[in-house]
Amino acid sequence: xxxxxxxxxxxxxxxxxxxxxxxxxxxxxxxxxxxxxxxxxxxxxxxxxxxxxxxxxxxxxxxxxxxxxxxxxxxxxxxxxxxxxxxxxxxxxxxxxxxxxxxxxxxxxxxx
Amino acid sequence: xxxxxxxxxxxxxxxxxxxxxxxxxxxxxxxxxxxxxxxxxxxxxxxxxxxxxxxxxxxxxxxxxxxxxxxxxxxxxxxxxxxxxxxxxxxxxxxxxxxxxxxxxxxxxxxxxxxxx
Numbered sequence: 001x002x003x004x005x006x007x008x009x010x011x012x013x014x015x016x017x018x019x020x021x022x023x024x025x026x027x028x029x030x031x032x033x034x035x036x037x038x039x040x041x042x043x044x045x046x047x048x049x050x051x052x053x054x055x056x057x058x059x060x061x062x063x064x065x066x067x068x069x070x071x072x073x074x075x076x077x078x079x080x081x082x083x084x085x086x087x088x089x090x091x092x093x094x095x096x097x098x099x100x101x102x103x104x105x106x107x108x109x110x111x112x
Numbered sequence: 113x114x115x116x117x118x119x120x121x122x123x124x125x126x127x128x129x130x131x132x133x134x135x136x137x138x139x140x141x142x143x144x145x146x147x148x149x150x151x152x153x154x155x156x157x158x159x160x161x162x163x164x165x166x167x168x169x170x171x172x173x174x175x176x177x178x179x180x181x182x183x184x185x186x187x188x189x190x191x192x193x194x195x196x197x198x199x200x201x202x203x204x205x206x207x208x209x210x211x212x213x214x215x216x217x218x219x220x221x222x223x224x225x226x227x228x229x
């Protein structure tokens with residue numbers, strides 16, 4: 001089964017609102033990453049948080065990591081229609097130097 | 113602006129035909145990944161190369177799939193013979209290991225959408 005599972009599967013919000021997506025995983029990790037995929041496109045790396053970090057910011061993105069609960073959240077503040085995409089968490093397991101395990105993704109729709 | 117390129121972007125073929133997908137990693141990256149994305153299975157790692165050597169192809173059906181890196185600028189994924197269940201989007205990604213030897217960030221190409229009839 002997949003290492004990362006995202007919640008919710010789909011999210012629809014109004015432009016300007018905040019969007020929160022959650023990810024749970026099963027084993028120890030080196031780091032956890034979030035990627036965005038626009039329809040028909042490849043994945044784009046958004047942000048990486050290491051296992052010894054608890055929170056990280058990048059622009060309108062805020063990621064938290066709780067290793068005791070094996071969970072992470074991605075917050076997008078002041079959402080824009082251009083944020084409409086699928087968002088995937090991916091974990092690099094502690095026993096691997098390369099193998100990312102992707103979650104099933106959250107489909108975000110930001111309504112203008 | 114450096115990016116991973118993949119060709120073809122779309123491929124429709126008939127069952128039993130050979131399919132070859134190509135990828136040009138970002139110049140200077142020495143790790144290459146092949147993924148398959150389907151609605152049912154999500155993103156699955158098929159193969160991993162480092163310095164052109166295949167280090168992990170455990171995710172690849174061995175009987176019909178093969179992956180190679182003839183040189184540092186070209187990675188190929190072949191399916192022979194193709195089957196309808198191979199219909200998916202195939203992504204190539206490249207990266208560069210850091211000091212700890214980990215490839216933390218992967219840069220994805222636009223994908224090849226394969227339809228096998």
